[in-house]
Amino acid sequence: MDNRATKILIADDEPDILEILKYNLVKEGYQVITAQNGEEAIEKARQTAPDLIILDIMMPRKNGVEVCEILRAQPAFKDTLIMFLTALSDEATQIKGLTTGADDYISKPVSPQVFVSKVHSLLRRVRKTETKTLQVDGLTIDPERFVVQYGGRDILLAKKEFELLYLLASKPGRVFLRNEILSQVWGIDVIVGDRTIDVHIRKIRQKIGVDCITTVKGVGYKFEL
Amino acid sequence: MDNRATKILIADDEPDILEILKYNLVKEGYQVITAQNGEEAIEKARQTAPDLIILDIMMPRKNGVEVCEILRAQPAFKDTLIMFLTALSDEATQIKGLTTGADDYISKPVSPQVFVSKVHSLLRRVRKTETKTLQVDGLTIDPERFVVQYGGRDILLAKKEFELLYLLASKPGRVFLRNEILSQVWGIDVIVGDRTIDVHIRKIRQKIGVDCITTVKGVGYKFEL
């Protein structure tokens, strides 16, 4: 699984819990941001735009449910995943939490395994629905079939090639910095050599046979037909 | 799985529970109808002809078991899936429930995951026997006889092989991730080794004799003739 570039915000007032959870998520390759109270959580959420927000219910300065409600009221967080941590398996709280628009909850105490696997599965569930077929000027990129079509021809790309092309084509004309490409396709903490991107770009150009990727020297690449 | 067209009726007298369950099913793409008591459940069942009916045992104005009995007595609901919710793990009630013709039961409290996965697996279980014969490019897959026909030839597949092929062929061209295959064919909580899928794929390819399953490395498999 690539957890690259997946940002997770955890808010809990107990530093120990925060540490443990953070440790386990970082180990899995996620980028973790922490907050110790409700207001800090909201602030950090705005600053970092995380993919998943994990909120303890019991927190000073706005509890988890309140934070969730505030965030959900904003368009930016309408589709962000939110998960609650409940100290006790307080049925009432669980229900309230879910109805206010959280996507899942975990009751503490929880084993790191279970915690991590819950996070995984929640993110996976959502990612799947994110894949949409792209159509740009006669080029079709279909993640469901994992096929690129151009001029009635099926072009088979390897995984990384496909992911790279998909990223570029997701915003035609927009320039993606090399850094951006790295963190989106390879992951935030994967270190690869300078020429790796170029080699993949080359293979894509070769396979497609049309010049659809433009180099912007000193900056990055953009997709354009 | 395409849950769009799947209608689920939930009957429970506690609005909170109803909300939580509905929320989770809707999130999975099911169409959900709710009822707050036994009689309402029967009425809504008649109106909407759901694919699955989830009944709380303890309900005012006819309890779950009574509702089940009444519905089962009607030809229209002879084959509808019925699932019970039991507040306590009351063994006696569970048994009674099942003998009156329910297909499964869940004891509350239940986590959203478990609940959703039970619903999934119940529907999957039944859909399988719902036996729609698939016809793709001269290949006929008939779940009723457990037989695959190709080029006028009958090919006998073992159960797992058949289920796997059926899944892949249900959406020709679409790539199924290994994970997806595992959870659809083997079940959500079965753990099998890495090579198990490959071995089954191999047997299918061998028996059919035509290359109809394409490997997408690092991603999964797809059916394509």
Place this chain on the structure above:
DNA sequence: TTTTCCATTAACTCTTTGTAAACAAAACCA
């Protein structure tokens, strides 16, 4: 009960893919 068939695992091989390294070619800048 014996036999056959099936699902799975393990061990191994084969293939594809990703990356590094080394060098060539551009583009940039003075």
Place this chain on the structure above:
DNA sequence: TGGTTTTGTTTACAAAGAGTTAATGGAAAA
């Protein structure tokens, strides 16, 4: 223009992933 930086290309190699085969234990059929 010559030197410098950035990108393109090629080749080679390691590792990931998938294919293959045989063996095992269990279930179903005979």
